Amino acid sequence: MGFLVEPVSYPRRIEYLRHHYDPAKYHPKETEFIAQPGHQGKLWDSLGVTQVGMPEIRKLAAGIHPLTGKGLTARTNGRSSVMQHRTAYLSIVLNVPKSISIMAELGGDRRLRECVREMARETLEHAEEFYAGFRVRKLDAPDRNHPRHTGQMAWLTRLENDSRYADPHLHVHAEVFNVTHDPSDPGRPFKALDMRPFLAGQILLRRHFDRQLVQAITGLGYLTHATATSPFEIDGIPQALIDLFSKGRSAAAGARQAVQLDNPDQPSHRVLRKMMRQRRPKKTLRTQAQLRAHWLAQVSSRDLILLVAVKAAAARQANTAALVRSRDLAHSEPSVRQSPPNRDFPNSPELDPSDFFVVPSPE
Numbered sequence: 001m002g003f004l005v006e007p008v009s010y011p012r013r014i015e016y017l018r019h020h021y022d023p024a025k026y027h028p029k030e031t032e033f034i035a036q037p038g039h040q041g042k043l044w045d046s047l048g049v050t051q052v053g054m055p056e057i058r059k060l061a062a063g064i065h066p067l068t069g070k071g072l073t074a075r076t077n078g079r080s081s082v083m084q085h086r087t088a089y090l091s092i093v094l095n096v097p098k099s100i101s102i103m104a105e106l107g108g109d110r111r112l113r114e115c116v117r118e119m120a121r122e123t124l125e126h127a128e129e130f131y132a133g134f135r136v137r138k139l140d141a142p143d144r145n146h147p148r149h150t151g152q153m154a155w156l157t158r159l160e161n162d163s164r165y166a167d168p169h170l171h172v173h174a175e176v177f178n179v180t181h182d183p184s185d186p187g188r189p190f191k192a193l194d195m196r197p198f199l200a201g202q203i204l205l206r207r208h209f210d211r212q213l214v215q216a217i218t219g220l221g222y223l224t225h226a227t228a229t230s231p232f233e234i235d236g237i238p239q240a241l242i243d244l245f246s247k248g249r250s251a252a253a254g255a256r257q258a259v260q261l262d263n264p265d266q267p268s269h270r271v272l273r274k275m276m277r278q279r280r281p282k283k284t285l286r287t288q289a290q291l292r293a294h295w296l297a298q299v300s301s302r303d304l305i306l307l308v309a310v311k312a313a314a315a316r317q318a319n320t321a322a323l324v325r326s327r328d329l330a331h332s333e334p335s336v337r338q339s340p341p342n343r344d345f346p347n348s349p350e351l352d353p354s355d356f357f358v359v360p361s362p363e
Helices: 010-020 043-047 054-061 098-105 111-131 196-200 202-219 239-244 247-262 269-279 288-296 301-330
Strands: 003-009 038-040 087-095 133-135 147-149 155-162 168-177
Touching (some): 010 054, 087 111, 098 155, 098 239, 098 301, 111 155, 111 196
Antiparallel strands (some): 087 168, 155 168
């Protein structure tokens, strides 16, 4: 399970957005396009943008107002020298445990797709509320070089269900644009997004996403347990089946061993990611029918029967819990009902904006 946050420069990956957010180009022969690209964030309303297409995406990635065509930030003036070094957006990838991907794609429970999509949206909205801000650069400001909170950002999202190694792998891609809105500065309200809180707080964001996802799938009747390689997995899924569809993890372990042969010290995350990019294969199975045939060829009928049994047990568990809740509500006084503690993350810290937005008092 992983949570990746990475700034992306404008010239390097603007075509990436153009390729991945156009269904006709990304899956030209696809009949079941599960990505359903969407846009969220309060910044879209501040910009006055209601319909988001590739022209609006390209302009906002370049720091240009999608409607007026004027530069948004202080450094956006159309010069090519600035655009070559400008950070276009922050790339965030939210991965889920392998057992959820297996149940969604091979077990037939498509509700898990919507759970992942919805919890990713909630996590990004949580990040917007706590992390979105800009760095103060005015020389006479008492909080110069410190972040100032705005609570507004804009991002794109899409859901994918396969990995580079053609394994079932539900994950959400989010591209957070390098723009925020400061209503306290009417002269130049749009500022470059300060990405330091996102990079420093990605562990807290990952824990928040995990916690929300556990609560969501528990509501569907699934029971979970912690493992050595994942914060949680669904009960009843054999570890051998999880390992079968975890070829990317095996490739990462091989890359780590190769780096350690050259450098006995602990290899950096940057070196490992560079080697993984060089080694990872290209996606060749383009349609959902091809992917499903590839996955079914690797499992036995006994595995599929087991997945059906896990899904049926979850349905019974959810029905029983619903009956118990309705009975308790019918025989109890009206009161504020508190959710039970999360057994997988009993002491997970909450996001606190004061961790990143501290304004020093003027001396």
